[in-house]
Amino acid sequence: MEPGIPKHNMMEALYNPMVPRPYLVSRTRRELRDTLTLFLEPADHQQPFRNAPGQFNMLYIFGVGEVPVSISGDAERTNTLVHTVRAVGAVTEAMCKLKRGDLVGVRGPFGSQWHAEKVTGKDLVIVAGGIGLAPLRPVLYQVQKHRSEYGQVFLLYGARSPEELLYRKEVEQWKKRFDMNVEVTVDRASTDWQGHVGVVTTLISQARFDPVNTTAMLCGPEVMMRFAVMELQKRGVGAENIFVSMERNMKCAIGFCGRCQFGPTFICKDGPILCYDRISNWFGTREV
Amino acid sequence: MADLERSLAGTSFCEGMQPFHISLLARGAGERAFQAGQFVFHEGDEANSLYILLKGHVSLEVSTPARGAIVFQTIGAGDALGLSWLFPPFRWHFDARAIEPTQTIVLDAGRLRAQIEEDHDFGYELLIRIASVMVTRLQATRLQMTDMYGAGDS
Numbered sequence: 001m002e003p004g005i006p007k008h009n010m011m012e013a014l015y016n017p018m019v020p021r022p023y024l025v026s027r028t029r030r031e032l033r034d035t036l037t038l039f040l041e042p043a044d045h046q047q048p049f050r051n052a053p054g055q056f057n058m059l060y061i062f063g064v065g066e067v068p069v070s071i072s073g074d075a076e077r078t079n080t081l082v083h084t085v086r087a088v089g090a091v092t093e094a095m096c097k098l099k100r101g102d103l104v105g106v107r108g109p110f111g112s113q114w115h116a117e118k119v120t121g122k123d124l125v126i127v128a129g130g131i132g133l134a135p136l137r138p139v140l141y142q143v144q145k146h147r148s149e150y151g152q153v154f155l156l157y158g159a160r161s162p163e164e165l166l167y168r169k170e171v172e173q174w175k176k177r178f179d180m181n182v183e184v185t186v187d188r189a190s191t192d193w194q195g196h197v198g199v200v201t202t203l204i205s206q207a208r209f210d211p212v213n214t215t216a217m218l219c220g221p222e223v224m225m226r227f228a229v230m231e232l233q234k235r236g237v238g239a240e241n242i243f244v245s246m247e248r249n250m251k252c253a254i255g256f257c258g259r260c261q262f263g264p265t266f267i268c269k270d271g272p273i274l275c276y277d278r279i280s281n282w283f284g285t286r287e288v
Numbered sequence: 289m290a291d292l293e294r295s296l297a298g299t300s301f302c303e304g305m306q307p308f309h310i311s312l313l314a315r316g317a318g319e320r321a322f323q324a325g326q327f328v329f330h331e332g333d334e335a336n337s338l339y340i341l342l343k344g345h346v347s348l349e350v351s352t353p354a355r356g357a358i359v360f361q362t363i364g365a366g367d368a369l370g371l372s373w374l375f376p377p378f379r380w381h382f383d384a385r386a387i388e389p390t391q392t393i394v395l396d397a398g399r400l401r402a403q404i405e406e407d408h409d410f411g412y413e414l415l416i417r418i419a420s421v422m423v424t425r426l427q428a429t430r431l432q433m434t435d436m437y438g439a440g441d442s
Contacts (some may be wrong), residue, residue, distance in 0.1 A: 019433070112394050129436070129437060130436075130437035131437075158437075159437060160435070160437040160438070164437065178327065185362075187361060187432045187435075187437070188358060188432070189358070189359045190355075190356060190357065191298060191347070191349065191356070191357045191359060191385075193359060194388070195362075196345070196359045196362045196364075197347060197348075197359045197362045198362060198428055198432070199428045199431045200434055201428070201431070202424075202428055203302075206364055206365075206366075220436075220437075221436040221437060223431065223434060223436050224431070224436055227427070229385060233360050235439065
C-alpha cells in the first residue's frame with residue numbers, strides 16, 4: 001500500500017464496477033404487500049459505502065439475476081445500505097422474499113444525483129408518486145439536516161390508495177414538522193380517508209412556492225412526471241430547474257451495453273437524475 | 289356585498305375577472321359554512337348553486353352497494369364546487385361532503401343562468417372558468433384511470 005493513502009481508498013481504487021460485492025441482509029421491513037425494504041451490510045469488508053442521494057445500485061440475487069434499485073437510505077449512514085424493492089418481476093419477487101442472513105451481490109453506486117446542496121437558498125418542490133418516494137427519501141434526509149439553508153420545502157406525494165402509501169409513518173412525522181409542507185393525495189379512497197383525493201399534479205397548483213426561485217425534483221411513473229412538469233411550467237418553474245429521475249432497462253450500469261439509452265443519454269451513466277431541459281425533446285416521445 | 293366581492297376576487301376561480309363581473313357574480317350570493325362531515329349536496333338533488341370554496345376541503349363521493357362510499361376527488365380553497373347547475377336536468381351527479389370545517393360562497397344558479405343569457409361578456413368570463421375547471425378535472429380523471437401507480441409503472 002502506498003504511504004498516506006487510507007486503506008478504504010485503496011480498496012475503492014481497486015474496485016471493479018462489474019464485479020458484485022457480497023452483502024448480507026441485516027434486516028428487512030415489509031412496507032406494503034408487494035414492497036420490502038432491505039438493510040444490507042458488507043459481508044467481507046468494513047469500508048464505508050459512499051453514495052449520494054439519487055444514485056442506485058445493481059442488486060444481484062445469485063442464480064436469479066440482477067436489477068437496478070435506487071438507494072433509499074440516508075447517504076450519510078455509510079455502514080448500512082438501504083433499498084426499497086417492489087416485486088414486479090422474477091428478480092424483484094425473489095428479492096422481496098429475502099430474509100435476515102441472506103446474501104446479495106451489490107455493484108455500485110452508479111449514476112447522477114439530485115444535488116440538493118447546489119440549490120440552497122431556493123424553494124424546493126419534491127413530487128413523488130408511488131414507489132418514487134424511495135429515491136427521493138435520501139434527499140429529504142439531506143434537506144432536513146440542512147433545513148435552514150433552503151426556502152419553502154414541499155413534499156407532494158401521490159399514491160394509489162391510503163393502503164399503498166410508502167413509508168407512511170415517516171411521512172406522517174414529516175407532516176408534523178413546522179418547517180416542511182407535506183401534502184399527500186391518493187387516487188381513490190373510502191370515506192375513512194381524511195386527506196386529498198386526486199392526482200398528485202393537482203397538489204402543485206395549490207402549493208405556495210416562488211416559481212422563479214424554485215427547484216423541483218420529481219420521481220414516479222413517467223406519465224405522472226410528464227403532467228407534473230407541465231403543471232410546474234404552468235406555474236412558471238423553468239425547465240432548467242426541474243429534475244426528473246428516469247428509469248430504463250439497465251444492464252451494465254456503466255454506459256457500455258446501451259440497454260438504457262434514452263435519446264442521446266444513457267440513463268445509467270448520465271442519469272438517472274436528469275435536468276428536464278436536457279431531455280425535454282425526448283420526454284414523452286413514445287418511440288424513445 | 290363588498291365583503292363578498294372582496295372574498296370572490298381573492299379566489300383563484302375569479303383571478304383576472306373584471307370587478308364589474310365580480311359584482312354581477314356576487315348578486316344574490318351568500319356565505320355558507322359546513323361542519324366536518326356535513327353534506328354540501330346529495331346526488332339526485334336539484335343543482336341550484338355554484339359553490340366557491342374559501343377555506344377547507346370537500347370530498348366528491350359516489351356510493352356503491354358493494355363498496356360503500358368511494359371518494360374520487362377532493363376540492364380545496366379557491367376551487368369551484370358543483371357544475372351540474374349549468375346543464376339540464378340540473379341535478380347533482382355525486383355527493384359532496386365537507387371533510388373539515390369549510391367556508392363557501394354560494395352563488396344562485398338560476399340567477400347565474402339568467403345573467404349568462406343576458407350578458408354574454410359575463411357569460412364568457414364565467415364559462416371560460418367553468419371550462420377550465422372541467423378540463424383540469426377531466427385530465428386528472430384520465431390520469432387516475434391509467435392506474436399509473438400499478439405494478440411496472442413506477
